[in-house]
Amino acid sequence: MTAAQEHLDPALRVEALASLLTERGLIDPATVENFIKTYEKSVGPMNGAKVVARAWTDPQYRVRLLADGTAAIAELGFKGPQGEHIVVLENTPSVHHVVVCTLCSCYPWPVLGLPPSWYKDPAYRSRVVREPRMVLAEFGLMLADDVQVKVFDSSSEVRYMVLPERPDGTGHLSEDELAALVTRDAMVGVAAVSAP
Amino acid sequence: MTAAQEHLDPALRVEALASLLTERGLIDPATVENFIKTYEKSVGPMNGAKVVARAWTDPQYRVRLLADGTAAIAELGFKGPQGEHIVVLENTPSVHHVVVCTLCSCYPWPVLGLPPSWYKDPAYRSRVVREPRMVLAEFGLMLADDVQVKVFDSSSEVRYMVLPERPDGTGHLSEDELAALVTRDAMVGVAAVSAP
């Protein structure tokens, strides 16, 4: 069941595999570079932030986003791998959502890019389904006792994104200015968005 | 909950700890040596083998051993740490017992000494409670389909030792000669005893 592999430094393993696969015409180094560039430059939490800012400023968009996340997100041009069916969870003063993937590290790539280190770490994956308030407090997010905590474990191809609460005192900000406030962590549900 | 410790080579960690504890008068290097010698020389499976050989040759001892393992084993002078309450499980042509400690590596030290590497390894601990026949086959012990397999997980201070079946063709052997045939593995239940 377990596949034995020679112990290798991963940086060396990747070169060995890439060299063999390239030689056999199975991968193209340009495609590799393109994948890396895509997730370094074009696909990241700035996409999700635009979705959130739009939902905060356009009530009808917000309704569409909560009813059919995938379609509403595609309106802004965001789709692709790990985004076949995206459900948006709205945080309110009384309900706080937080997302995890305990079995691997499933994450809504089109809106948030690739998952950060803490999301993939066994500490987060193991603990947030057992003691979410403790984990959130460790991250600096203190929730009032009367806030309901709802944890979502992404175990199928459904991907979850949190629509955080719009902070007070941001009524005068433009959609772009609002988007600049929205963090990746808030869209996973481990932080709140702060006014500037 | 988890205690962070600097990463150290264990051979160096043991020297550092021994040096600090000796300096503080909390351990005596002679005691350390004595512990090591005891489990290298005096306490090991040769003790259990004597118990088994006695049970094979003295029917009344066998009855006492199965009724109160601790007392019958003490008759031969074997007792001490990890032997407060020893239960002996008798293998027969129709029932095969095998012992494990899934949570750590509990083992009946007075009769078997310290546990071998395979007993402490997560592969054995994880698998023998889920696919014991497969594990026994991997060790080379093939059981007929009509043999009942009974796995014992040592999760309290009760310690288990298996009384293996006496092999055929050993009627002429003395108790000492029989004891020489009995292996540690047979007394854990992962092997049978073979005639010489």
Add this chain to the structure above:
Amino acid sequence: MDGIHDVGGMQGFGHTKPLTAGPPFAEPWEGKAFALGLLAIRAAGANLHAFRHAIERVPPAEYLSGYYARWLMGAQNLLQDSGVVSGEEVTARAARLSGQHAAEPAQPELRKPGMPSGGPGNLRNLDAPPAFAVGEAVRTRNLDPSGHTRLPRYVRRRTGTVIAVQPAQVFPDSAAHFLGEDPQYVYSVEFTSRELWGAGCEPFSLSIDLFEPYLEPAT
């Protein structure tokens, strides 16, 4: 498979890592490993589910050594399984790249899996209606598959409530082993924390997306 990957509810992993906003790839090899993992799926004739299972099969100590390290070893598992490259080839090539002399072993024989695809992605349409409805009480079955599954240990043998019916999807337990797509409805099932962890735990609810074969009506 009750592997090291199934960490939900486990204890002893210590504090969470800080919420730093670093780049997606901390080191250049990580980016390459990421791309190579995705490309290995195609090169091996495999699928996403088989790739996840290949990562689950990385030995526990190596699994815990880091995300892109296990991702890469998972990719190599897929390629080995399909006979695209052998472990010996990787070892020899690594040695040569390190400036050592190493004979290059012969290429293995290709043995790519064959499984008809119902189309791109994992969402599928089913003619039959879903077996469970929103609001219904369901219980996770006493299942313990030794292969790939998306029913983690911490929600097994538990009773919860369906809060959403999600689109039908390719069944990972089947597709990971190239036994067909066997698409199934998926339900978001909500459990109380008390049902999961007993009295004395924090009050919260947990929702997880479970495939229809994992569930039975709660009685």
Add this chain to the structure above:
Amino acid sequence: MDGIHDVGGMQGFGHTKPLTAGPPFAEPWEGKAFALGLLAIRAAGANLHAFRHAIERVPPAEYLSGYYARWLMGAQNLLQDSGVVSGEEVTARAARLSGQHAAEPAQPELRKPGMPSGGPGNLRNLDAPPAFAVGEAVRTRNLDPSGHTRLPRYVRRRTGTVIAVQPAQVFPDSAAHFLGEDPQYVYSVEFTSRELWGAGCEPFSLSIDLFEPYLEPAT
């Protein structure tokens, strides 16, 4: 504690190691580590249960690095908890022993636990009779303690039969945390493999020794 130590039924650890009849200690440091672990219990004013829990608290990747390595880190956990030595002291001493210059930090303040002992060993006599009898059907409670426990995950929420009443013993869940001996009867409870692992597993029975508070009558 649902830690890395609770491996019963886990998959992915590969083949068993061969049944070689090597010496008890493969290398000299292992013998020293063994002795030091036992002596650390006394030096720390702790007990066997606290030592087991100290090993359980070794971080998972280190836990998997080997038996005497985790045993030794467990011993250090005990000594640190009791303020007998600090981690900084161990690091500094290790550096000095390796020929490096390292300032020796101040000794920590002793904070040894205090728990009255009911005598040597772990067997105790109880006035009250055992709650369960041989032949009785029992169910493991929905317990999930975050501290030390001897109720592994793979037998939780399962129904079995008492096959032996064992002597009452110091309760590990209490003693490991120095909360008193709280002795309890122990029952050998037998489960069918099907109850543990569902349909399709090998037929066998599993017996495990469970403390009375882990059990309730099966209804």
